[in-house]
Amino acid sequence: MLYISEQGHVDAERIQLKLFATIERGPMLNVHGIVVHQTGGATASSTFNSYQNVGANGAHFLIDRDGDIYQTASLTRVTHHVGRIRSRCLETVSCTPVAIAESRRALRRGGVLELDRHERNKAWPARFPSNSDAIGIELVGMYRDSGKEQVYEAPTPEQNVSLSWLIAELIETLRIERREVYRHPEVSYKNATEASAARW
Template sequence: MVDKSVEVKTYPSIEHGALLSVTSIVLHRTDSSTAASVLNAYKSGQKTGAHFLIEKDGKIYQTASLEKICWHVGILQPRCVNESTCDPTELKNINALLHQKGLSFSKRAKNVSSHENTKAYPLRYPANSDSVGIEVVGRFLPSTKDYEAPTQSQLFQTKWLTQQLVDHYKLKLLSDVYSHGAIARKEATEGAQLLRYIFTGA
């Protein structure tokens, strides 16, 4: 991405194959206090990561090429179950995977995610293979089960960057941008503050 607001600082360890199409954008929180700790992890060879990282002062780093897949989504939740849109056969298939005997919950959740990944977007939630990830620095607060409030600079820059990507890929802001916690097996609140600001300004 070429813009004076973005410092390109890419890390091969978080780039995994060709990103052939982009259908959506996923908003994340880092559960860290600074961008430096995330960048150091990438530099040390961490495999998971996202395409962009936004520091508390609003500085944006592009940490992976937009032509490369990043492992930023993880284990997908079943979209039609969450949204009560499954047809009876599909609901039966998903429930069979969710309640398969003899497997740990982790394994069953991964099997559901693999099943979801056989579907085309938007029948499923965004996957690594077709989405861009934006990480925003901020710690998780166990006492509130939420993340620390993003700074105004982070909110402004997240909204700006998201709009740039929506325009570039010809996406729909209200239907193709997601908080991580709403689509994957993560903390439910991850990214929710960011998404709310993008949608409502509050």
């Protein structure tokens, strides 16, 4: 179990604090999920450099290629890492016919943007975790252009070991349901290969 200070900082031997106030937004009052990402950059330092820009997007943790874990934002603060969220209702077909019809109408009316607005008006668990209630974990990892699409490289074995440990600790400490841990493209409109080889 992790010790988390009132400021939202984790005190653990395996986690190094490298915090960037520039990626923190408003307060995060509840944590309902975890979203796993890949940076698209070759090094941790390139991501840290981008985090120094005012208004930068970023996640709460970053795992380097050698498995080193950095906490980059407070767990009590929202970061922008998810983007526009998919409809849980449409993706899982697990809600009422009326709710499915409402989501389809939103999508027809204004595309992904309108569907995202529609979803954000719902309370969790009727929607996927979003920026407001999800912890983001970035894995340093590039993508290559395959001609038709960009394909993300597989995380290193060391990254997957650290990711597995971090997710297990966060689940236990924050009482997050294991089924609420997602790869980025599962909850948002992102490259389907992002974090596809991540294991936890």
